[in-house]
Amino acid sequence: MTDFQALGLSEPLLRAVSAEGYTTPTPVQEQSIPPLLAGRDVLGVAQTGTGKTAAFALPVLQIMSRNRPQGKRKIRALVLSPTRELAAQIDERFHAYSEHLDIRHKVIFGGVNQNPQVRALQKGLDILVATPGRLLDLINQGHIDITHVEFFVLDEADRMLDMGFIHDIKKVLKLLPKRRQNLLFSATMPSSIANLAGSFLHNAIKVDITPKEVTVDRIDQKIMFLRKADKRRLLVKIIKQERVECGIVFTRTKHGANRLVKQLDQSGISAAAIHGNKSQGARTKALAGFKSGSIPILVATDIASRGIDVDGVTHVFNYDLPNEPESYVHRIGRTARAGKTGVAYGFCDDTESGYLVGIQQLIGKEIPVDSSHEFHFIGAIPKPGQKPGKIKDPNAPKKKQRNRNRPKGGQGRNSGQQQRNGQSGSNQGGNNRSRNRNRSRNHRQRDD
Numbered sequence: 424m425t426d427f428q429a430l431g432l433s434e435p436l437l438r439a440v441s442a443e444g445y446t447t448p449t450p451v452q453e454q455s456i457p458p459l460l461a462g463r464d465v466l467g468v469a470q471t472g473t474g475k476t477a478a479f480a481l482p483v484l485q486i487m488s489r490n491r492p493q494g495k496r497k498i499r500a501l502v503l504s505p506t507r508e509l510a511a512q513i514d515e516r517f518h519a520y521s522e523h524l525d526i527r528h529k530v531i532f533g534g535v536n537q538n539p540q541v542r543a544l545q546k547g548l549d550i551l552v553a554t555p556g557r558l559l560d561l562i563n564q565g566h567i568d569i570t571h572v573e574f575f576v577l578d579e580a581d582r583m584l585d586m587g588f589i590h591d592i593k594k595v596l597k598l599l600p601k602r603r604q605n606l607l608f609s610a611t612m613p614s615s616i617a618n619l620a621g622s623f624l625h626n627a628i629k630v631d632i633t634p635k636e637v638t639v640d641r642i643d644q645k646i647m648f649l650r651k652a653d654k655r656r657l658l659v660k661i662i663k664q665e666r667v668e669c670g671i672v673f674t675r676t677k678h679g680a681n682r683l684v685k686q687l688d689q690s691g692i693s694a695a696a697i698h699g700n701k702s703q704g705a706r707t708k709a710l711a712g713f714k715s716g717s718i719p720i721l722v723a724t725d726i727a728s729r730g731i732d733v734d735g736v737t738h739v740f741n742y743d744l745p746n747e748p749e750s751y752v753h754r755i756g757r758t759a760r761a762g763k764t765g766v767a768y769g770f771c772d773d774t775e776s777g778y779l780v781g782i783q784q785l786i787g788k789e790i791p792v793d794s795s796h797e798f799h800f801i802g803a804i805p806k807p808g809q810k811p812g813k814i815k816d817p818n819a820p821k822k823k824q825r826n827r828n829r830p831k832g833g834q835g836r837n838s839g840q841q842q843r844n845g846q847s848g849s850n851q852g853g854n855n856r857s858r859n860r861n862r863s864r865n866h867r868q869r870d871d
Contacts, residue, residue: 430456433485435523440477443519449474454630456482459606464627466620467608470756473632475578476516479606483574484517486604487549488524496527496547498567500574503595504554505582507532507703508710512732513578514552526550533557534703541566555583555591562598572599575623580609580616581749589619596623611749641759643766645793646779648803651772654742655683657798659690661740661768662720669713670738671731672722673754675745680722683742687720694720697731725750734760741769744778748785748811773803781811 427440427448448456451469459465459482469475483500504510514530521528528550531540537557544551544566551558551567561567577583583592605624609616620627649657662670672694674680680696687694695709695718712718714733723731725745736758745751751769758765769790771779783789 427452431460432456432481433488435488436481436485436520439520439522440481442522445477449478451475451630451632452478452481454632455479455628458628459483459604460485462486462604464605464624465607465630466624466627467606467630467632468610468612469608469630469632470610470752473756475608476513477520478630479576479578479608480513480516480520483550483576484521484524484526486574487526491525491549496549497571498548498551498569499571500550500576501569501572501595501599502550502552502576502578503558503583503592504552504578505586505588506579507534507554508697508706508731509579510552510554511707517550517552528552531557531561532703533560537561555588555595559591559594569595569598570600572603574604574606575599576606576608578608580607580619581611581613584615584619589615592619610753641764642755643764644755644769644790645766646769646771646790647793647796647799648771649796649798649800650803651774653798653800654770654772655686657770657796658683658740658742659687659692660796661738662687662692665738665766667738668716668719669733669735670720670740671736671754671757672720672740672742673745674722674724675743677724679743680724684722687722692720693718694722696722698724725753731757732760733757734763736760737765739765739767741767744769744771744775744782746778748778748781751782752786771803773800776803776805777809777812780805780809784811 427437427445430448430453432440451467451473452475455465455467455475455478459479465479467475467478469478479502487499502510502513504513510530510532514528517526517528526549527547529540529543529548530552531537531544532554533556537560540557541561544561551569558567562569577592583589605627607616607620607624607627647657658672661667672683674683677696677698677700680698684694684696695712697706697709701709709718709721710731713721721731722742725747739755739758741751741754745754755765755767758767769779769782779790
């Protein structure tokens with residue numbers, strides 16, 4: 424097949440995709456659209472950046488436009504997405520593709536006032552794109568009825584499970600009508616996703632777009648070995664030397680993203696952070712500035728990586744290598760979109776070499792090494808036969824060993840002093856436990 428007309432799309436949809444500049448279907452579109460138009464369930468294994476939103480949105484729009492029930496509009500298609508950004512971008516795609524159709528759609532998610540969302544729901548909708556939490560919240564309040572849904576799309580299923588949404592998904596599935604068409608898309612297919620798919624997909628067509636097909640073709644990948652302390656200086660040097668005007672930098676933690684934005688600003692580079700702790704307004708503003716070009720560098724964590732859909736990204740920096748190999752594929756997939764080329768740099772310090780081993784095993788190739796930079800550090804290179812996984816950081820503070828021989832209740836050399844100070848051994852132990860709980864709570868708040 425060479426064009427969208429050959430896939431069986433209607434004339435209004437063909438006009439819409441032509442206006443978006445689409446000429447040739449991507450593999451996931453070519454393999455998904457015909458069976459979906461035929462009414463089959465589809466199980467898709469594909470990353471963002473492969474065109475999968477169009478793969479499910481176009482056939483859903485075409486089938487829904489064939490007939491519209493009389494009376495007030497009811498939700499006939501439900502798309503469930505893990506993050507606010509991804510949900511918003513899916514809704515944007517529905518808006519573009521339904522330009523010449525009488526279809527009403529809306530996106531809802533948490534972190535913002537629900538009243539505008541409720542007013543839109545009261546007017547009636549055909550398609551609802553939602554994140555699980557806000558969806559169930561508004562269902563429980565009586566504002567959403569999903570008993571008329573004909574199409575259910577679960578997008579980024581593996582990320583859904585990573586974020587702990589499995590129980591919410593099961594609640595939604597129980598509320599949906601039994602007769603419906605189902606679509607599940609996931610970047611990976613572990614047993615947990617396979618089991619979930621088997622629980623609600625019926626005789627599904629499997630479409631598998633492997634990571635190698637996504638990552639190898641148009642992305643110039645480079646690995647750079649260096650010490651952790653040199654990462655920021657190397658990043659600044661590359662951004663300035665290559666005059667990066669649209670690049671994404673991935674960090675492992677939210678705190679690390681915030682800190683890096685401040686450091687880039689001190690080096691004269693405008694950047695903004697996007698991660699789970701940012702308010703929806705801040706995330707929307709950062710993404711809008713990045714899309715418009717006023718903010719050249721976006722610093723993001725993995726939780727936000729699949730919601731970043733910008734065609735003009737030229738550079739991706741893995742400032743911290745991801746501990747999940749699949750995340751590497753999602754990250755670098757932010758560049759080389761829409762037929763363009765891109766560069767993906769990976770910074771690997773001596774604690775991350777095991778992560779690199781896992782990434783290269785997943786994509787089935789060794790990533791070319793750039794050792795020409797001034798910070799090259801041979802100590803970060805994986806050892807022969809090294810297994811995938813995290814390497815212990817030799818500079819990490821060592822945990823204090825508890826003295827198992829010390830008498831309980833504060834008895835011993837200091838017990839007399841404690842009694843003289845008016846403290847019993849048990850009270851001292853309680854105070855220590857209280858301080859430990861506070862330290863533990865603070866530690867959890869700092870971590871991602």
